[in-house]
Amino acid sequence: MDRVTTLRGTFTPGSPDFAYLPFDVPPGTAELRVSYTYDRPPVPPGTPGNALDIGLFDSRGTELGGRGFRGWSGGARSAFFVRADEATPGYLPGPLHPGTWYIALGPYTVAPQGLSYEVTVTLTAGAAGETPEPVYPPERARGRGRAWYRGDCHLHSWHSDGRRTPAEIAALARAAGLDFLNSSDHNTNASHAHWADAAGDDLLVLLGEEVTTRNGHVLALGTEPGTFVDWRYRARDGRWARFARDIRRAGGLVVPAHPHGDCVGCGWKFGFAEADAVEVWNGAWTPDDELALAAWDARLVAAVRGGRGWLPAMGDSDAHRDPDVVGTPQTVVLADALTREAILAGLRAGRSYVAESRHVSLVFSVTADGGEEAGIGERLAVGDDTPVTVRLEVSGAPRCAVRLVTDQGVVHTGGPLPVSGSGTVEWRTSPARAAYVRAEVRHETALGPVPGAMAALTNPVFLGRVSGGWPGAAR
Template sequence: MKKWYKGDTHLHTTNSDGNMTPEKLISECKKIGLDYMIITDHNYNTIKKSRFDGDMLIIQGQELTDEPGHVNVWGAKVPHDPPHKLDTVEDYKKLIDASREAGATISLNHPFCSNCPFLLDKDEFKFDTVEVWNTVQHSDNLKNMEWWHEQLIKGNKIMAVGGSDHHRYYGPVSFLAVPTTYVLAEEKTADSILKAIREGRSVVTNSPKSSMIYLTVGSAQVGDTAKLSENDTAEITITKFKKGHKLVVYNNDKVIFTHTAEKNFKTWSAQFKIKEAGFIRAEIDYNLGPVSTRVVAFAERTFLGNRGVKKTNKTMPELFWAFTNPIWIE
């Protein structure tokens, strides 16, 4: 029977540019109750083989990092000795192809990152999933989301994940597992978790303790296909739905259902009609309103490398707090 497992798909240690040893990072992930974690040091296999530490699954991974962009390789040893300083784009492509042949799951990381965007043609690059949500929310994630949604509308079945890209704590502030990727898998094994990710059976939310979205059409859940002729009604349940947060449900390029929480809900549910074949997906959005750009500047300096933000007031755009992968509608 399938079960939801929560984890972080993008983590760094002292084996690359993180400031925690692998042992310390594993301990911290266990403290916050993760079911799985994927250590993805830059160009280095920290975890030689997926294994358990107590009840937590540690999945083998690596972030291939070079001029064309950053790509996470999960579940198989990259067939190349570090350091991976690749001379040409063709060398980069060959290494990723070899990783795939070795059984790896390939994730395209932060494709519209201001500092390190993905420079190859995404239409021609073969990948299993895309990291739509990278680390604490910032404007680059909105670009990732816009591109992903456009691909879905075009009929491209691209699966999405989130990853904290965790390197360190910032004083008392931790962004570990921000965001958290929930995966609906048959069992807690590396093969099962990664298979579910490739099939789009995942929901991304702000943290392990944040809102969770359960979207269904009859017995179909995220990653499944439902027939419109058999069932035109979808059901959604949200746990920890926060006051002021807005649910938005898309049916292809159309918004077919919205609801703004008028108070905090432990559990909230609704039903709505599906209009047409294609896909449906759900998203929870929120708006910080006017905030000091000292906060914005911190985020952009830390995660985007933008040191030119002036100390004036600025309104942040609407951000997303959680989102589902699609249910495909025939």
């Protein structure tokens, strides 16, 4: 017979970020089912109402690091189940070892009246099924040798709050002209074992997580299969550096996502000392992307003037469901092959640009009069007074304007490009006048001097020699 436990309680404004409700799992349990409800009282305009996240930890405990982690659905589901052989998306199948298990509750926002909840745990006895051996996507696809590869590194499936299966996302990625993608469900690695069938010779699937803390979100990009990264901390706790190191030890990149997002908990508060890149363009171009771009450019200026490492920029769709468009935008990276190792190396080095779709392509370089040349993410190491030519070739951006930006700001504007969408812009400068140069391609705007929405942007080309060697990208 089923064993049913009901757990009730109330959160008040200012409650801790997480609470853990213990319950006992006896020997011989074959299935665990959880459902929950909470009240949603009316609130004054502009005041957040109640929102309650939920997850599960097993008898190994709730200690930070996630040893006992068995799944997380946030606020996306009102019920889930776990068995040895299967589990609700977002949760990990596996043995139901007897002992004390825990429902993890996260009061994301609490109304002034408080948040009352009821959690029902149903345990069913029986013979346990066999836990499947996980199969992960390959780390190599066919590719084109050293080439520019298009990818979207911020995507959500039905394993968190997305509405698409991995197969559906992969089909949309192929239609968007992508060569690679990165799985990044919120606070769970449960999707990792469900991407193998979606990958193929034409599509490289990287595995990761969007680590969704209360002080900002960060992509664990391209980690080893099965890697879980805990999210239960704030900036003031001083724990972030530990988990950033865990991401890199698992072979991944640390990429703060939508750092100026205005949703609750979305703004990045941990600083950028541990970052490998930063997402400056998230989904459709909006004012928070404009803020992210300006802040990133300010860090570029500080890096070149202080001789420090710099953070490459990235752009991703953050697609969850219709009408979110997979591959809008997409990061285009120069890599030696279509492999996990080569793609991550190209992203880490900043050999990349961001485009709104497969139709937009850029060729950006700086050439000295003596013939030396450097491309995106590279340094043209010539003397300060050496004349250089900056050249940008654009295709697929009809009626768009071009802006060249240096550490002095916007120094050259060109366009609009013809209706064909193709054109070339050249500009002359020297390392004495520009420590770096990067390019933006923007749509027309009806507001005069206000810059239009972005169609594409590049990482910088750096100019001039650096005593003691150029530090390059931050990591």
